[in-house]
Amino acid sequence: MEKKLPTIKEIAKRLNISVSTVSRALHDHASIGLRTKLQVKKLAEELNYVPNQTAIFFKQRKTFTIGVVLPNLREEFFSSAISGIEDTSFDNNYIALIGQSHDKLEREKTIVDTMKKHRVDGLLVSISKSTNTIEHFEALEQFNIPVVYFDRVPDAPNIHSVWCSLYHSSVGAINLLASKGHKRIGYIQGPSTMNIKNERMQGYQEGLKKNKLHYDESLVVTSDLSADSTQAAMEKLLSLKNKPTAIIAFNDYVALDAMQFARQKKIKINKDIVFVSYANLPVTHYLETPPMASVEQFPYEQGVRAAELLFKLIENKTAEETSPFENVVLYSELIIH
Amino acid sequence: MEKKLPTIKEIAKRLNISVSTVSRALHDHASIGLRTKLQVKKLAEELNYVPNQTAIFFKQRKTFTIGVVLPNLREEFFSSAISGIEDTSFDNNYIALIGQSHDKLEREKTIVDTMKKHRVDGLLVSISKSTNTIEHFEALEQFNIPVVYFDRVPDAPNIHSVWCSLYHSSVGAINLLASKGHKRIGYIQGPSTMNIKNERMQGYQEGLKKNKLHYDESLVVTSDLSADSTQAAMEKLLSLKNKPTAIIAFNDYVALDAMQFARQKKIKINKDIVFVSYANLPVTHYLETPPMASVEQFPYEQGVRAAELLFKLIENKTAEETSPFENVVLYSELIIH
DNA sequence: CTGTTAGCGCATTCAA
DNA sequence: TTGAATGCGCTAACAG
Secondary structure (H helix, E strand, O other): OOOOOOOHHHHHHHHOOOHHHHHHHHOOOOOOOHHHHHHHHHHHHHHOOOOOHHHHHHHHOOOOEEEEEEOOOOOHHHHHHHHHHHHHHHHOOOEEEEEEOOOOHHHHHHHHHHHHHOOOOEEEEOOOOOOOOOHHHHHHHHOOOOEEEEOOOOOOOOOEEEEEEOHHHHHHHHHHHHHOOOOOEEEEEOOOOOOOOOHHHHHHHHHHHHOOOOOOHHHEEEOOOOHHHHHHHHHHHHOOOOOOOEEEEOOHHHHHHHHHHHHHOOOOEOOOEEEEEEEOOHHHHHOOOOOOEEEEOOHHHHHHHHHHHHHHHHHHHHOOOOOOOOEEEEEOEEEEO | OOOOOOOHHHHHHHHOOOHHHHHHHHOOOOOOOHHHHHHHHHHHHHHOOOOOHHHHHHHHOOOOEEEEEEOOOOOHHHHHHHHHHHHHHHHOOOEEEEEEOOOOHHHHHHHHHHHHHOOOOEEEEOOOOOOOOOHHHHHHHHOOOOEEEEOOOOOOOOOEEEEEEOHHHHHHHHHHHHHOOOOOEEEEEOOOOOOOOOHHHHHHHHHHHHOOOOOOHHHEEEOOOOHHHHHHHHHHHHOOOOOOOEEEEOOHHHHHHHHHHHHHOOOOEOOOEEEEEEEOOHHHHHOOOOOOEEEEOOHHHHHHHHHHHHHHHHHHHHOOOOOOOOEEEEEOEEEEO
């Protein structure tokens, strides 16, 4: 009933052979008699034998485990990314340990320590909003545990990263709006605390310039991404004498909150005001009045690419090669609805 | 540069003391001199020492790791559940390994083997659609690794489970619709292959009976949950001579697809036909014409409760107590929009 | 072709 | 108060 998981020792004892013979038989070592090999494999099967990874670690110095640290699994963006990470790990015979930072630096540090304790072979990270130092990650790399940042990539040199550039799509969004005759384009930006690139804003400004539109600070408002904050931001935009006829929102959720608020104010979505946002969540396709366009950031693909890069680094490390710092950039796409 | 993670041996050598002294010092063992203890702790800190969990396993027979196997991380329901699991694990000093079955039995089995290889202390499972046997999970329990099923719970005796009952809310949904005068209530059900309880249907039938409404088979259609299949199901309902005035959908996504199709057919949502669905996804709140009501299934809480139960089982196991089979039932709530 | 043995990092028992 | 020695499961070097 209360059995313990079988070991090669157990198998060896039952067959009256040595543990090394068992070990070799299980690994299809060339120098093992066919009869012995089959015997061993048969018994292993019967006993439901599975090697103990924690023991293998001692010899191979590998756990075949990677860690994934990200802010929050409930956000569709991150759950898609981790799905890509899991699929890629599965294909590479790896398995992923997960930890949510909930955008708290302290918790992020604790998780990294736990990952270290479990001797992950590498780490995938999307940093928390409050992460203003990456020492805790660099400490891992010191010990030869590669770290690949994805999506929320710290603004630091000498790192491996995978992210999705929003610049061109942001410019494209303005081009699209300008081509429809919009001259007053509002922008609801996200919290500025994030230690990451602000390509949305760069694209916004460049887009305006290209279309010979004036950059008006009063058209740029900020939301902390909560519904309340977004609505307050909208209120600001709507109270302008010269209201915007188009609004670019930090992401789809912000757009949804903004649109709901606008609707309450008797504003006709896509008529009085047109919206463009980031993320391209599937749900927007079900809206009667969806945003005019949305910037697709390919979270699943980011996860896949980040995992692939990590496995490459792990492999090189095993082969005692040094890998140059690699920064993979995917390009977002402006999807017109 | 290419350092290895420090061990207690390393610390011992540097301080010219024995490994056992180091081990005891780090664990605040009573019989260690304060001076030695502080010395050890200081150096450990400096070296960034973190114990090796894989080594600890040999002594404690525990990895402080649990496995989570579920169909798909991209579904909001599961990503919420796993978020609850991760939060609970974090609080209990555990960490979770994840695996997606993608509703394939074979992949589920492979993942379970990998989890076993990694010697997880316990397993949380939401079974795949094609899982028609739970032998691979029972094999774990044989080796004293507890398994807790959640949400998609197999219809089997002698298991631990956490799930959310939909029965009362399903009856409640009919009551609500009947009270508004609806007499023809359609039901778009999910695929019947799932090896789990069908409380939606039971509630549907009981609700009709309670409200003295006739159960009409032609009002029950099936979707495999894809958009196409849902629309085909809707087509059937809409082609009836005696069309339904209300429709209960398997979940919010099915409802969204159904509503979109109805809209294309010039049917006025919430006027010609009213919808009720399951899941209560946040996105439904942003619709101009949301479903009239939705059944909340508390995925995050299910994750939390499942993890809590699992940790209790692990604890009892460590204390060499036997735990009775426990089946936790949460109750869904009918949220009226 | 197969067996013996050392050693990975740690907790722990026994000895001093 | 501290040290030495053992064993957990496995692989691989070495020995037959």
